[in-house]
Amino acid sequence: SNVILAWTRKHSSKSMKHTRDYYYDINRRFLSIIGQWPYQKPKARLFFLALVFTCLINTAITQIAKLLMCKNEQCIFEVLPPHFLMWNILVKVFTFRFNNQKIKNLTDQLFANWDIFETQEEREIMKKYAENGRRYVLIYSSYLYVTAISYTITSLWPCIMDAIIPLNTSRPIMLIWEAYYFVDEEKYYYYILCDMLIIFMICLTGLIAHDCMFFTYINHVCGLFAVVGFRFEHMTYKCDIASRNLIDCLDNAYHRQFVFSIHVHRKALQFAKLIESVFSISFAIQLAIVTVAVSISLLQVSIQLHHNIVEATRYFLFVVAQLFYLFCFSLQGQKLMDYSLDIRDKIYNSAWYELPVKRQKMFLIVMRRGIEASTVTACQIYVYSLQNFTTILQTAMSYFTVLASFNE
Template sequence: MANEQWKNDIAYAMTPFKLLTWPIGVWPLQVYNIYSLIRCILATCCMSIIVILPTMEIHMGCTDAEQNIDSIMLIFCGVLGVLKTICFRIYAKNLTSNYGSARNDYLTIENADYRAIMRRYAFVGRILSCFMVCFSYFSVMIYSLIPLLGDDKDNQMNITDEDVVLEYPMPSRCALEYFGIPESMYQIICLFEFIVLILTCTCNHGNDSLFLNITLHVCGQVKILKASFIDFDVSSSQVNDRFNALIQRNSYLIKMAKELANAISFVLLMQLFLSSILLCIMGFQFILALKMNDAVMMGKSFMVLCTFLTQLSVYSFVGDYLKSQMEEIGLFIYQSIWYDLPVNLTKNIIFIIMRSQSPVKLQAGNFIVVNLATYMSILKTSISYLSVLRVMVET
């Protein structure tokens, strides 16, 4: 019965993220063989298309201002997807050790209250993943349907023309003509580009969900550790061994958190940099759409803004929460009955409290702390920039 419960807990905490990341070859608990490498290479090559085709469109001068913005947005999304997939393969050992540790946590936990804490954090991870991935898929569907629906008047005018201007889910008309792709394959190309967009969303938000889920699990383990310090019983036997086990557990969680921070450092740097640029570009496009009463452009800009703001919000919230959980370890130790412990243990407590004053933090490029303060700073800068542009547009 207990074995079945363990299996159900592990499936509840990990199955959605396995379904998202196994097809692209970055699932940490997979067998890292030639087949997983092939899946990763195929996913990376498909995402490269979303970078190459819009870049060629801009270089050939076949796009207007609106399509240029769409091309830049798609290029940034493709770059982020490729970087996340490659980095998670490079730092596969870090993710594998963390997910392996999480699996062992579910297999070894016996306290019902602690198990409930782990389930709660797993539930939060599932909710965040569902919201991010589903919203991005919905945005891609709307984004892909807009060029196909088109404008009736334009379609009627195009029927009389010898050269029909075809619109694709992503700007790629001139690039496809350059490669000699016949117009008779229009529907097949549209379907292929739609699949590439879906794959790019999976590589972006799927990898985000994979990382955020295990980071929340580490936060849950830190919360359990804090509860263990508070509930520590000094009257029972083997006080030294049990308290030293908690100290070792603290060191182990710090090690796991450091591995996660190292794995995501460069990705976060590019995420902050590209997201900040896109927020300004798409925000300006949204202002122009409001001025021209262009509902289609407003909808596209709004969806892109929401998608990137969601990414920044979730990373900032989880980074801030991880930092606060690590800092509170020293506070909870101080609130425990440490004064009843043997003298040799109270000496170790000082070092734990000192260590908690320098908690593990998610950092972009190992120099920008990703937390709510950073998030608010990015928002303030972007809004200030957009306010200046709005005044310029109205004057």
């Protein structure tokens, strides 16, 4: 029997490891590409990280050179949106780099928390939320890659039209973003284009890797809160009906349930606080950058709409991608708030009235903590939620109005 039990545990452990690898494999691949996967070999991490920084520095130099060459506001406004995107990606990469130990702690807990659950129902809850996280990763990454490809196609539109409907003279070339490469752009256009395409995809992967890992962390902590709520709701069901009158049975079963639930609840709260400590400062910088970038891009859409429909389409795609980014983060922040506050309702909906009075009073400790929502903030100033998402939209529109009035 001992041999069978040992084999069962070993088989269960292998099965659980395979499940974890399935749910987090996409995140591992994205983070490995930019040298930020915590379990990556040091040399590989250094190589891929150096590659990302080289791409970002290359982009920064050429964009700053273009800014220095600009002689009017319109030229500056054309350069700034992709330039802000570059700084946004740089902030994301630095976030993982400077919080390397915290990221490793988060990822260690992400894997370790799967082994603490006792029942199949709890494991199924964690699988459900891990699957949700994986789904978010697939949708978010696919959307951004499709948007990037669409944006690139609009940049190649003059070349495509020259091939389909040639004119006596070639149409003016368009770069993926405004930059100055210190060479003749027409002569070396395809070399510059290839360089931009490679940089674009590598840097975009860095952005996606950061965001998708954040989504995975949030869905994991929501799963922990869901397990705690499930335990509180079914707190008194462990004793069978025939033993309901035996206070000792009920009391002991409740005590084990309560201790474990408090343990998991504390883990969820600590996990949420660690997420907040890692991303708070980074999110404040990113929020400021994205708000200004959206405002300037809206200005460019309104200007180019009457002169160049292709350029207007490019900036429109950029605006939609930025708004989608803000909405996804606001949605994750809202989910974290809702699940952390939902513990109170789960306790209320449980059969707490069947417990001894001295045990009922212990619920007050958890309910008191459940009054305060776990949040994702930007330096404790801005709370990511769906309600505040509309506030950011209003702010961006206000900046756009001011810029448009000056442009007139």
